[in-house]
Amino acid sequence: xxxKHRLLVAYFAITATLCLFGFFSYQSNLQVLQExxxxxxxxxxxxxxxxxVRFSALRVVSxxxxxxxxxxxxxxxGIELGHSVDGDENEEAFQGRRNxxxxxxxxxALVHRYFPDEVEVSxxxxxxxxxxxxxxxxxxxxxxxxQSAAALLALKQQFEQVEIELFSVSQAxxxxxxxxxxxxxSDVNDSIGELFQMLIFGVTVSLLVxxxxxxxxxxxxxxxxxxxxxxxxxxxxxxxxxPVPVVPQDExxxxxxxxNQMLDDLKQNQQQLKEAHxxxxxxLHVMEDVLIATDKHGVMKKVNRAACEQLGYREAxxxxxxxxxxxxxxxxxxxIAQLIPVDEEEHSERSxxxxxxxxxxxxxxMSSILSDNAEHEGFLFIATNISARKLAEDKIHKLTFYDxxxxxxxxxxxxxxxxxxxxxxxxxxxHLAVLFLDLDNFKQVNxxxxxxxxxxxxxxxxxxxxxxxxxxxxxAHEDMQLMSPTVSRHGGDEFLILLPYVADPLDAGKxxxxxxxLFCQPLQVNMQDLYATFSTGIAIFPEDGMNERLLMQNxxxxxxxxxxxxxxxxxxxxxxxxxxxxxRLDVENN
Numbered sequence: 133x134x135x136k137h138r139l140l141v142a143y144f145a146i147t148a149t150l151c152l153f154g155f156f157s158y159q160s161n162l163q164v165l166q167e168x169x170x171x172x173x174x175x176x177x178x179x180x181x182x183x184x185v186r187f188s189a190l191r192v193v194s195x196x197x198x199x200x201x202x203x204x205x206x207x208x209x210g211i212e213l214g215h216s217v218d219g220d221e222n223e224e225a226f227q228g229r230r231n232x233x234x235x236x237x238x239x240x241a242l243v244h245r246y247f248p249d250e251v252e253v254s255x256x257x258x259x260x261x262x263x264x265x266x267x268x269x270x271x272x273x274x275x276x277x278x279q280s281a282a283a284l285l286a287l288k289q290q291f292e293q294v295e296i297e298l299f300s301v302s303q304a305x306x307x308x309x310x311x312x313x314x315x316x317x318s319d320v321n322d323s324i325g326e327l328f329q330m331l332i333f334g335v336t337v338s339l340l341v342x343x344x345x346x347x348x349x350x351x352x353x354x355x356x357x358x359x360x361x362x363x364x365x366x367x368x369x370x371x372x373x374x375p376v377p378v379v380p381q382d383e384x385x386x387x388x389x390x391x392n393q394m395l396d397d398l399k400q401n402q403q404q405l406k407e408a409h410x411x412x413x414x415x416l417h418v419m420e421d422v423l424i425a426t427d428k429h430g431v432m433k434k435v436n437r438a439a440c441e442q443l444g445y446r447e448a449x450x451x452x453x454x455x456x457x458x459x460x461x462x463x464x465x466x467x468i469a470q471l472i473p474v475d476e477e478e479h480s481e482r483s484x485x486x487x488x489x490x491x492x493x494x495x496x497x498m499s500s501i502l503s504d505n506a507e508h509e510g511f512l513f514i515a516t517n518i519s520a521r522k523l524a525e526d527k528i529h530k531l532t533f534y535d536x537x538x539x540x541x542x543x544x545x546x547x548x549x550x551x552x553x554x555x556x557x558x559x560x561x562x563h564l565a566v567l568f569l570d571l572d573n574f575k576q577v578n579x580x581x582x583x584x585x586x587x588x589x590x591x592x593x594x595x596x597x598x599x600x601x602x603x604x605x606x607x608a609h610e611d612m613q614l615m616s617p618t619v620s621r622h623g624g625d626e627f628l629i630l631l632p633y634v635a636d637p638l639d640a641g642k643x644x645x646x647x648x649x650l651f652c653q654p655l656q657v658n659m660q661d662l663y664a665t666f667s668t669g670i671a672i673f674p675e676d677g678m679n680e681r682l683l684m685q686n687x688x689x690x691x692x693x694x695x696x697x698x699x700x701x702x703x704x705x706x707x708x709x710x711x712x713x714x715x716r717l718d719v720e721n722n
Contacts, residue, residue, distance in 0.1 A: 145341075232264065232265065232268060233265060236261040236264065236265065239257070239261070240254070240257055240258060240261055243257055243302075243305075250305055250308075253301060253302075253304075253305045256301045257298065257301055257302065260294055260297055260298040260301065261298065263294045264291065264294050264295060264298065267287060267290050267291045267294060268291065270287055271284070271287045271288070271291065274287055356376070356385075356387075356388060359376050359377065359388075360376060360387065360388070360391060363375075363376050363391065363395070367395070367398065373399075375392040375395055376388045376391050376392055376395075416436040416437070417436065417437045419436060419438060420438055420516075420517070421438060421514055421515060421516050421517075422436070422438050422439040422442060422443070422484070422494065422513075422514065422515040422516075422517065423435070423436040423438070423439065423512070423513070423514055424436075424439055424450075424455060424458075424512075424513040424514075424515075425501065425510060425511075425512055425513075426455050426510050426511045426512075426513065427509070427510040428509045428510050428511070429454075430454050430455045430456060430511065431452060431453065431454055431455075432450050432451055432452065432453055432454070432455055433451065433510065434451075435447055435450045435451065438517075442486070442492065442517050443458065443484060443485075443486045443487060443492065444486045444487035444488060445486075445487050449487075455511075455513060457485075458484050458485055459482065459483075459484065459485070474498045474499070474500055474511065479495045479496060479497045479516075480495070480496055480497070481493065481494075481495055481496075481518070482494055482495075482496045482515070484496075484515065492517060492519060493517075493518050493519055493522050494515035494516060494517055494518060495515065495516045495518050496513065496514070496515040496516075497513075497514050497515075498511055498512070498513050499511065499512045499514075500512075532544065533545035535620075535621040537587055537590060537591065537621070538590055538591055538593075538594035538621045539591075539594065540594050540598075540619050540620055540621045540627075541618055541619070541620045541621075542620065542621065542622075543620065543622050543623075543628075545618075545620070546618060546620035546622075546628055546630065547680060549615075549618050549630055549632075550566065550618075550630055550680040550683070550684070551680050552615070553615055553630060553632040554673060554678075554679060554680055554683070556615065556632070557632070557633070557673055557674075558673075558674070558678075562633055563633070563634045563635070563636075563637060563672055563673060563674075564630070564631060564632050564633060564634060564672075564673045565630075565631040565634050565637070565639075565640035565643075565670055565671070565672050565673070566628065566629070566630060566631075566670070566671045566673075566683045566684060566687045567628065567629035567630075567631070567640065567643070567644065567668055567669070567670055567687065567702075568626070568627075568628055568668065568669040568670075568671075568684070568687035568688050568690065568691045569597075569626070569627040569628070569629065569647075569666040569667070569668045569691075570625060570626050570627075570666065570667045570668075570691055570695070571590075571593065571625035571626075571627075571664060571665075571666060572664075572665045572666065572667060572699040572700065573665075573699070574586065574589075574624075574625035575625075577589060577662065581657075581658075581660075584658075585657050585658055585660075585662075588657050588658065589655060589657050589662055589664065590621070590625070592655045592656075592657065593627075593651075593655070593664050594619065594621060594627075596650055596651065596655070597619045597627060597629070597647065598619050599650070600643075600646055600647045600650045601617040601619060601629065601643070615632040615633075616632070617629065617630060617631050617632065618630040618632075627666075628684070628687075629643075631643060634672070637672040637675070637704070640670045640672065640704075641670065641702065641704070644666075644668050644670070644702040647666065647668075648665070648666070648700060648702075651663070651664050651665060651666070665699050665700035666700065666702075667691060667694045667695045667699065667700070667701055667702070668690075668691065668694055668701075668702035668703075669686075669687045669688060669689065669690030669691030669692070669693065669694055669702070669703055669705065670687060670690055670702060670703065670704045670705065671683045671684070671686040671687035671690060671704075671705045672704070672705075676705045686705040687705065689705055690703045690704060690705035691703075693705075
């Protein structure tokens, strides 16, 4: 039998016993209540009629006494009556006697009706009623015959005596009925006491049976419960390997089966969680982007392998420290959202500081980590290292705007700077100069010493040209902070120099002379001393051209004029040179 069924049997046994006791008690009390109601139903009208008798008798006594007293007074004072009593007193006495007769008749009828078995009582009441009527008649006759007050008093005493006997007989009858009911009530109470004793005995027996049943099955109940408790303790320690033995085929057995099923589910869930954790850790390990999880205050709680390798930190050195220490500012900010925009779709280009203090360019984004538990809220910082892209961009920029051999600005960058310088000089009403330089006898160096020596010679020439402009003080101006002289290689042995400010056009010639002076010193190329000289053409803005194209063209024209003078010469452009150059071009074309 199952535990539930055993407990239900004991419960219904006790409940049935209590219900039987309550039923018998209710029936006994209902019987006593009905008898009291019957007695009340009988005694109420009887007592009401008896009160009417008492009231009528009292009226008879009072009316006759009053009439007798008036008669006695009149006789004592010698008053002529004419009649024995006045009409009012006579009528009052007759009315009292009629009421008494009716009350006694009604009372006798009620006694006979409600107490038919009380023959002796009914007889006594009949006799006493007749006696009361007789005495009342005598009382009335004595008044009419004008008897003395002593006679009237004697009749009054007889009337009251009979009245008291009548009431005594009635009260005795009622008391007898009450005694019978009380005797029956005592019997009922005795029965209730016996039933209560039986109830106590039944409850005691039921409790003993239940106790014996509980003791007999205590081991079968306590042992599985103890096993379940021990299994729960093992689960709390993370041990999901030991199931609970299933022995009894009752609720505890079903509970053990359910517990073992739950244990299997927990083992599967734990295995799935481990696999998911391992899978996530593998993803974090192989991903190339920097991933850092922080709390809501910006303190790092989780970092991946890429963050440690690319920034040069160990994991323990990063955990527990603020993310702001890795950012470009290198200091703690009151709100991490001030450092990087949160939950924006676009990535922002930032720099992270690695363990050596160097900047690592990254493309970063910050996302909020939301949770029902405020302790698990925070931010997820993801950054892509763009160092390679930056290097490629720098390389492309250099290839686009700089000469690969000398590292000097190429034609494109020089044209852009010349354009900006022309606009600035035109706005400020200033002079600028364009110098077109051609290296003398460079073809002979290539042909005799080889192109490698020629390339090295070009590199050293470029460096010395930059040095010459950097050390010159005749082209400096306080308004030219954003623009500086530019040396550009246009290919082969040709160089262009932009002087964005010259106070006097002749200062451009002084710069050329300084360059010639520097190149008087030989250049060391592969353990050989080589000398380099230039033929230079100079064009001045705005005299020699109002735009960059004319300035470069006229500087080139001046260069050819300088070559006509021999090596290591320079010449300024003038219109006559331009006319001669056009004639020479026309001749060559013909």
